[in-house]
Amino acid sequence: MTQPASPPRTLRVLVAEDQAAVRSGLVLILRSAPDIEVVGEATDGRRAVEMARALRPDLVLMDVQMPRLDGVSATREVVSEGLADVLVLTTFDLDEYVFGALRAGAAGFLLKDSDAATLIEAVRTVGRGEGLIAPAVTRRLIAEFGRTGAPPSAGDGADAQALASLTPREREVLGCLGQGLSNAEIAERLTMAEATVKTHVSRVLAKLGLRSRVQAAVLAQELGVEGPGPR
Structure with a gap:
């Protein structure tokens, strides 16, 4: 039933x-x-x-x-x-x-x-x-960070060295966050379940010492972390 x-x-x-x-x-x-x-x-x-x-x-x-x-x-x-x-x-x-x-x-x-x-x-x-994390908003944040020298990682200690702690899949998820993709869009892009995406996002934030997806998106763009393109 x-x-x-x-x-x-x-x-x-x-x-x-x-x-x-x-x-x-x-x-x-x-x-x-x-x-x-x-x-x-x-x-x-x-x-x-x-x-x-x-x-x-x-x-x-x-x-x-x-x-x-x-x-x-x-x-x-x-x-x-x-x-x-x-x-x-x-x-x-x-x-x-x-x-x-x-x-x-x-x-x-x-x-x-x-x-x-x-x-x-x-x-x-x-x-x-x-x-x-609409791409237009993220780009404007990045432009301001570049102009003023404000830390892209929001002062929480996440930097290029911290990326080494990410698995290849987590790095792909971070790149997708930098593109402003939603969980559903990341799931489609990486061919995985949406629940799995949520788990990866949580792990990425924890490993990089970040509080939000917005911080992760800014960090990804500042450090040039790119997600895979559409399949």
Whole structure:
């Protein structure tokens, strides 16, 4: 007897944005998606951390510039305590915030001028545990790292020497992350099960001392680690 399909998982999202009009717009967009539930709204970074502790959302949509506690510091606390994944809202005009969020373990970056469909898909992507590593965003991060000399490995000690600890397959997975591929796309590219890809990604992050796929993608591009091409 065929078992009925389980209902799609609802992503619980906390929105942290100090500008009321922007916050309302973000909430309105997210609530239009049937699989996303906005569980709270924070008006500053400190409140975002407190609400994340109380509500345990799946994801925090975090602005970087907020009063009391900036978004980078709030991201660091949320990630270090394992409260939720963090998707950072950025304009890319303040490099130190982007670098800081990367070091803090943000699961992804979203441009503030993104349209509604992009916002919803970004939340879903991070909610699947894949991180938001769209090639265009990653390239802009790499360009800024090259211009400013900021460490691509987010200061966590992952460098060229650490690559020696990876197996050939793990190195291929790292290269695919650098190309911005999702788990499903990596599975297709490398002809393996998606669950196996998730295991390899976890091992790559652990061996390189990284907190997120975004950090891995930046490192892969900075060090020239390339994944195999389409078959």
